[in-house]
Amino acid sequence: MAYNFSNSLVKWIDHRLPVFSYLRHAAYDYPTPKNLNYWWNFGSLAGISLVIMIVSGIALAMSYTPHVDHAFDSVERIMRDVNYGWLIRYIHMNGASFFFIVVYIHIFRGLYFGSYKAPRELLWIIGVFILLLMMATAFMGYVLPWGQMSFWGATVITNLFSAIPIIGESLVNWLWGGFSIDNPTLNRFFVLHYLFPFIIVSIVLLHIIALHRFGSNNPLGIEIKYPNETIPFHPYYTIKDAYGMGIFLILFAGVVFFAPNFFGEPDNYIPSNPLSTPAHIVPEWYFLPFYAILRSIPDKLAGVLSMFSSIFVLFLLPWLDRSPVRSGQFRGVFKIFFWILLIDVISLGYLGGKPATGMYVIFSRLATAYYFAYFLLVLPIINKFDSSELLPNSISAQIAGLEVESSKAFNDSAYKEQSDHIST
Amino acid sequence: MIVRIRSNLITSQLKITIAASASFFILIVVLSTAVKATVSExxxxxxxSWSHTGPFGRFNKAALRRGFHVFRNVCSTCHGIQRVAYRNLTYLGYSxxxxxxxxxxxxxxxxxxxxxGLYERPGLPSDKxxxxxxxxxxxxxxxxxxxPxxxxxxxxxxxxxLDYVRAILLGYEPTPSKFHLMSGLNYNAYFPGHQIAMPQPLYGDDVTFEDGTATSLEQEAEDVVTFLAWTxxxxxxxxxRMGIITMIFLVIFTLLMYACKRAIWKDLE
Structure with a gap:
C-alpha cells in the first residue's frame, strides 16, 4: 500500500503517517474513466468554490461585527476602509452565487447520467446533505450584512417553522433567541455561518471517499471493464480541471470586478429597519425555485412541507429510478422528461422572483406539480415505456468506434451484466 | 438499421421536447409580462448614458467636483453622506x-x-x-x-x-388635473406612486460652477448623481483597473492550461 517515495524526509514521514501515500492514491494514481466529458469538471469546481468561500470568509470575519447596531456599518467599513476589503467582500458575495451555479450543474449532471444509481447511492445522499448544509450556510450568511433583505428574508424564512403544529411558535422563538429577529439571532447566525463550512469540508471528504470506492461514473454509465479504460487522475484530470478552473475564474472575475452587484438585491444596501417592510421580499436567486414551490401551496404547513420535500425527495432518488440503465444518453423517453425537468426548475426560479399573484400562482402550481411528478411518478414507471436503447459493450468499444450496431447479442449481454450489477 | 431509425426518432423527440419546453418558458414570460402590465403601471x-459605467468607464473628476458642489449647497440641507469621510475628498482632487x-x-x-458631557469641536479630515x-x-x-x-x-x-435618482431630480411636473395629491406631498413623474415628500430640490440655477460650466437642471442632476455614484x-x-489586469492574466493562464491539456491528452486514444 505504502508508496516508495524517493525523498528521504517524505519517506520517513510517510512510513509513520501515510498522508503522502494517501494523497498519491487519491489525487495522483486514482484511476479515472478516460471518457469523462466537461460536465465532470463541476465537482472539482465545487471544491475550488468552497475553498474560495472559506478563505474570503475568514478574511471578512476579521473585520465584521455581529451586532445589530454595528453589522451594517462594519460591512461598509470593510468596503471603504479595509485594504482591499471591497475585493474580499465582492469575492465572498458573488462566490456564493457561483458556488450554487456550479453545484446545481453538478447535480443536474448526476441526474442525467444516473450518477445516483447503485453502487453510488451513498455518494449521492452525502451530496444532498452537502446541498442542505450549503443552503443553511448561505441563508445565514445573507443575514449578516443586516440590510433590509437580510432582516426581512430572515423573518420570512424563520417564520416558516411556526407552521409546525403545537411546537411551531416555541421553536421559532428558540431559533430567534427572543420574540423577534434581533441581536441574539444575528449573533448565533454568525457563529453557525462560520461553523457550517467546516462541517461541509468534512462531509466533502466523505463524498470523496465514497466516490473513490467505485470511481467516477462516466457519460456511458457503464462500468469500467478493462484497465486501459482508465487513466491516472494526474496529469490527465488535474490539467483538465485546471483548464476548467481558468474558464470558471474568467466568468467569476468578470462579475466580481465589473458587475459585483449583479446577483444582489438593491434593498440590501438599506440598513435593516423592523418598522418598514420592503415592497417585495425575495430570497437570493438560488433559493427562488424552492420559494416558488413554497408559495404555490395555499396552506402554510403544506407549503413548508412541500418545500422541504423538494430536497428530501432527492434522498430517495436512487430507489425511485428503477431503470437498470444509468446514462440518460441511452434512455430516449427519460431524456424528454429530464429536459422538461431542467426547464421546469428554471421556470420555478423565474416564478419565485415574481409576486405571488394571478397567473404566476397558476404557473407555479403547474411547475411544482411537474417537479414532484418527475421524481414520484415518472421515474418509478418510465422504465416500462423506455425504448431501452442498446448499450455499448464497453468504454473501449465505444471509443474504438464499435458503435452500438456491432452486435445485438453483444449488447444484450452488456445490458444484462449491468442490470445484474445494479440489482446486487 | 433499427438503431439508426431509433436514434433518429430520439433526436426528433429531443428536438420536440426542447422546443416544447422553451415555448412553455416563453409563454410564462410573455403572460407574466402581460399580467404585470395590467396589474401595475x-x-x-x-x-x-453615464460616462463612468462599462468596464473602461472612469469617474470624470470635474463632474465629481461639480456634483459635490451641488450636494454641498443643495442636498446637504436635508441629506447626509455619513459613510464618506472628509479625507476621501482627496479623490476629487482637493488639496x-x-x-x-x-x-x-x-x-x-x-x-x-x-x-x-459632549463638547463641540471643528471637524477634521478624519471625520465622516x-x-x-x-x-x-x-x-x-x-x-x-x-x-430624508x-x-x-x-x-x-x-x-x-443612477437613472432612478436622476429621474427623480428631473421628474417634478405640474400635478395632472385628475391626480389627487395628498397635502404636504409633491407630484413626481418617476417616484413610485407619484407622491414624494421631498420638494423639488433643483431648478437649474441653484449653483454657480467654479469651473465655469453652464448650469442647467440636466447638468446639475447628472453631476450630483455622478457624485453619489462615487460615494x-x-x-x-x-x-x-484591477479587473482588467486580472482578466488579461486569466485569459493567458486559461489558454496555457488549454494548450497543456491538449498536449498531455494527445497521446491518449
Missing part, C-alpha cells in the same frame, strides 16, 4: 488644506473626558460627513414626518439607481 425611468477648511466648517460633537439632523426624530420633525434618507449608498440601494462605490476605478 410601468413608470418607465428614462435611461441616461489637504482645502479639505481641512471644508471639514472645519462643521461642528462635531465629541466626548473628551469619558463622562456624560456630519448629517444635517442629530437623529431620526429630529429629521422627521423638520420634514413633516418624512425621513442618507445618500451615501443611494445609487446602489435602488434598482437601476456609493469609491472603489470603482481601482476595481475596474
Amino acid at each position: 410601468d413608470i418607465g425611468i428614462p435611461a441616461h 489637504e488644506d482645502e479639505i481641512k477648511s471644508i471639514a472645519s466648517e462643521v461642528k462635531v460633537l465629541y466626548n473628551k473626558d469619558g463622562g456624560a 460627513f456630519t448629517s444635517p439632523f442629530p437623529n431620526e426624530q429630529a429629521a422627521r420633525d423638520a420634514n413633516g414626518g418624512s425621513l 434618507p442618507d445618500l451615501s449608498l443611494i445609487t446602489k440601494a435602488r434598482p437601476n439607481g 456609493a462605490m469609491p472603489e470603482m476605478e481601482e476595481r475596474k
Whole structure:
C-alpha cells in the first residue's frame, strides 16, 4: 500500500503517517474513466468554490461585527476602509452565487447520467446533505450584512417553522433567541455561518471517499471493464480541471470586478429597519425555485412541507429510478422528461422572483406539480415505456468506434451484466 | 438499421421536447409580462448614458467636483453622506488644506473626558460627513414626518439607481388635473406612486460652477448623481483597473492550461 517515495524526509514521514501515500492514491494514481466529458469538471469546481468561500470568509470575519447596531456599518467599513476589503467582500458575495451555479450543474449532471444509481447511492445522499448544509450556510450568511433583505428574508424564512403544529411558535422563538429577529439571532447566525463550512469540508471528504470506492461514473454509465479504460487522475484530470478552473475564474472575475452587484438585491444596501417592510421580499436567486414551490401551496404547513420535500425527495432518488440503465444518453423517453425537468426548475426560479399573484400562482402550481411528478411518478414507471436503447459493450468499444450496431447479442449481454450489477 | 431509425426518432423527440419546453418558458414570460402590465403601471425611468459605467468607464473628476458642489449647497440641507469621510475628498482632487477648511466648517460633537458631557469641536479630515439632523426624530420633525434618507449608498440601494435618482431630480411636473395629491406631498413623474415628500430640490440655477460650466437642471442632476455614484462605490476605478489586469492574466493562464491539456491528452486514444 505504502508508496516508495524517493525523498528521504517524505519517506520517513510517510512510513509513520501515510498522508503522502494517501494523497498519491487519491489525487495522483486514482484511476479515472478516460471518457469523462466537461460536465465532470463541476465537482472539482465545487471544491475550488468552497475553498474560495472559506478563505474570503475568514478574511471578512476579521473585520465584521455581529451586532445589530454595528453589522451594517462594519460591512461598509470593510468596503471603504479595509485594504482591499471591497475585493474580499465582492469575492465572498458573488462566490456564493457561483458556488450554487456550479453545484446545481453538478447535480443536474448526476441526474442525467444516473450518477445516483447503485453502487453510488451513498455518494449521492452525502451530496444532498452537502446541498442542505450549503443552503443553511448561505441563508445565514445573507443575514449578516443586516440590510433590509437580510432582516426581512430572515423573518420570512424563520417564520416558516411556526407552521409546525403545537411546537411551531416555541421553536421559532428558540431559533430567534427572543420574540423577534434581533441581536441574539444575528449573533448565533454568525457563529453557525462560520461553523457550517467546516462541517461541509468534512462531509466533502466523505463524498470523496465514497466516490473513490467505485470511481467516477462516466457519460456511458457503464462500468469500467478493462484497465486501459482508465487513466491516472494526474496529469490527465488535474490539467483538465485546471483548464476548467481558468474558464470558471474568467466568468467569476468578470462579475466580481465589473458587475459585483449583479446577483444582489438593491434593498440590501438599506440598513435593516423592523418598522418598514420592503415592497417585495425575495430570497437570493438560488433559493427562488424552492420559494416558488413554497408559495404555490395555499396552506402554510403544506407549503413548508412541500418545500422541504423538494430536497428530501432527492434522498430517495436512487430507489425511485428503477431503470437498470444509468446514462440518460441511452434512455430516449427519460431524456424528454429530464429536459422538461431542467426547464421546469428554471421556470420555478423565474416564478419565485415574481409576486405571488394571478397567473404566476397558476404557473407555479403547474411547475411544482411537474417537479414532484418527475421524481414520484415518472421515474418509478418510465422504465416500462423506455425504448431501452442498446448499450455499448464497453468504454473501449465505444471509443474504438464499435458503435452500438456491432452486435445485438453483444449488447444484450452488456445490458444484462449491468442490470445484474445494479440489482446486487 | 433499427438503431439508426431509433436514434433518429430520439433526436426528433429531443428536438420536440426542447422546443416544447422553451415555448412553455416563453409563454410564462410573455403572460407574466402581460399580467404585470395590467396589474401595475410601468413608470418607465428614462435611461441616461453615464460616462463612468462599462468596464473602461472612469469617474470624470470635474463632474465629481461639480456634483459635490451641488450636494454641498443643495442636498446637504436635508441629506447626509455619513459613510464618506472628509479625507476621501482627496479623490476629487482637493488639496489637504482645502479639505481641512471644508471639514472645519462643521461642528462635531465629541466626548473628551469619558463622562456624560459632549463638547463641540471643528471637524477634521478624519471625520465622516456630519448629517444635517442629530437623529431620526429630529429629521422627521423638520420634514413633516418624512425621513430624508442618507445618500451615501443611494445609487446602489435602488434598482437601476443612477437613472432612478436622476429621474427623480428631473421628474417634478405640474400635478395632472385628475391626480389627487395628498397635502404636504409633491407630484413626481418617476417616484413610485407619484407622491414624494421631498420638494423639488433643483431648478437649474441653484449653483454657480467654479469651473465655469453652464448650469442647467440636466447638468446639475447628472453631476450630483455622478457624485453619489462615487460615494456609493469609491472603489470603482481601482476595481475596474484591477479587473482588467486580472482578466488579461486569466485569459493567458486559461489558454496555457488549454494548450497543456491538449498536449498531455494527445497521446491518449
